[in-house]
Amino acid sequence: MIIDGKKIAATIQQEIKESVQNLSARPPCLAVVIIGDHPASQIYVNRKTQACESVGMRSLKIELPATFSESELLAEVERLNQDPAIDGILVQLPLPAHINPNRITYHISPEKDVDGFHPFNVGKMLIGELDGFLPCTPLGIKTLLERSSIDISGKHALIIGRSNIVGKPMAALLMQATPGGNATVTVAHRHTTDLKSLSLLADIIIVAIGQPKFITADMVKEGAIVVDVGINKVADASKKSGYQIVGDVDFEHVAPKCSFITPVPGGIGPMTIAMLLHNTFLSYRQRFPTKN
Numbered sequence: 001m002i003i004d005g006k007k008i009a010a011t012i013q014q015e016i017k018e019s020v021q022n023l024s025a026r027p028p029c030l031a032v033v034i035i036g037d038h039p040a041s042q043i044y045v046n047r048k049t050q051a052c053e054s055v056g057m058r059s060l061k062i063e064l065p066a067t068f069s070e071s072e073l074l075a076e077v078e079r080l081n082q083d084p085a086i087d088g089i090l091v092q093l094p095l096p097a098h099i100n101p102n103r104i105t106y107h108i109s110p111e112k113d114v115d116g117f118h119p120f121n122v123g124k125m126l127i128g129e130l131d132g133f134l135p136c137t138p139l140g141i142k143t144l145l146e147r148s149s150i151d152i153s154g155k156h157a158l159i160i161g162r163s164n165i166v167g168k169p170m171a172a173l174l175m176q177a178t179p180g181g182n183a184t185v186t187v188a189h190r191h192t193t194d195l196k197s198l199s200l201l202a203d204i205i206i207v208a209i210g211q212p213k214f215i216t217a218d219m220v221k222e223g224a225i226v227v228d229v230g231i232n233k234v235a236d237a238s239k240k241s242g243y244q245i246v247g248d249v250d251f252e253h254v255a256p257k258c259s260f261i262t263p264v265p266g267g268i269g270p271m272t273i274a275m276l277l278h279n280t281f282l283s284y285r286q287r288f289p290t291k292n
Contacts, residue, residue: 002255003262005140008147009270016277017055028284029058030088030114030276031080035073035099036066041092048090051273057280060086070099074107081109087287088114088280111287114279117164125169128176133279138170140271141206141227146180150225150260153182158202160215160248162189166208166229195219213250220254226261229268 020027030052034045045061052059062076073091080089089112095101105113110120116135124132145152157174161167167187174183183204188195199205199219207215208229220226230248247264255261262268 001258001260003144003148003260003267005144005262005267006270008144009140009274011147012143012271012274013051013055013277016057016274016281019281020056025288026085027057028087028280029060029085030090030280031060031062031083031086032090032092033062033064033073033076033080034092035064035068035095038094041094045092048273048276051277052280055277057277066096068096068099070103073099073104077104077107081107081112086112087283088112088276090115090276112283114276114283116169116279122169126172128178130176130178133282134173134275135165135169136275136279137166137208137229137268137272138173139278140268140275141170141229142173142180143275144227144262144268144271145225148260152180152204155183155203155225156186156201157183157204157206158186158188158198159206159208160188160195160199161208161229162187163208166206170206170208207248209248211248212246213248215249215254217250217253217257220257222257223259224257226254226258227268228262228264231264231269 032045032048034041049059049061077089077091080086089108091104093101095104105117106119108118110118113121113133116133121132125134152174159167159170171185171187174181175185186198188198192198196219200221202224204225205215205220206227206229210230210232212232212234226249228247228249232246233243234246235242236244245265251263
């Protein structure tokens with residue numbers, strides 16, 4: 001079965017929209033900061049701000065030149081931290097080489113860290129306190145599985161990729177002793193030996209490595225659940241654009257073996273944005289618990 005992430009994300013966004021419409025006070029507001037004119041970053045930021053507006057939230061897009069210094073960016077983040085009209089702050093990555101992304105992330109107030117990257121929120125996640133902000137893509141995957149009525153308790157989950165954005169937090173979420181968790185988790189990476197043997201043991205495979213069609217049919221057992229986080233451009237002369245978007249999974253050949261699989265596009269991407277909206281609304285609720 002193909003899991004329609006776009007449809008599930010649309011349902012979540014409709015739920016958020018209804019909640020926002022029921023507010024008697026101002027709507028939640030997300031501030032998105034982008035440095036420079038990186039084309040992909042511009043596309044991602046526009047999608048996020050448009051998603052905010054589609055559910056009735058405010059979005060503040062702050063565009064800064066690539067020459068902006070690290071100290072100037074820290075000052076801008078601090079201004080947003082102190083602004084009571086801002087509920088969530090997102091600094092779009094990648095940043096120019098002269099700016100340390102960790103230093104910027106650490107400076108965002110944990111109460112407005114809707115990306116879920118601040119060490120305070122990461123720490124809460126690791127110790128099982130899930131009332132902080134969870135990283136949007138792993139939370140999107142967890143929510144996708146839950147809303148597809150997939151019980152992962154007791155299953156062996158293989159996560160391929162150990163990034164701070166997907167792999168590490170995904171492992172933490174799936175192993176928690178909470179609903180939507182209780183999986184036995186293995187994390188594989190570029191130094192893993194005999195990946196194929198590991199993947200053939202896995203009930204659930206989550207892959208986020210940025211390598212087109214890396215997971216092939218001979219690496220997946222019958223009935224496995226496969227979640228593809230990869231987004232890759234590959235040349236395709238038959239397309240008007242000259243390329244096509246594919247995931248890290250060879251979807252055409254892997255899908256027939258799976259009980260569930262996510263497509264690319266239309267799988268995890270929409271869920272990531274839906275969780276950003278979820279976190280922004282959560283921030284608003286935590287900061288103004290009496291507002292309705």
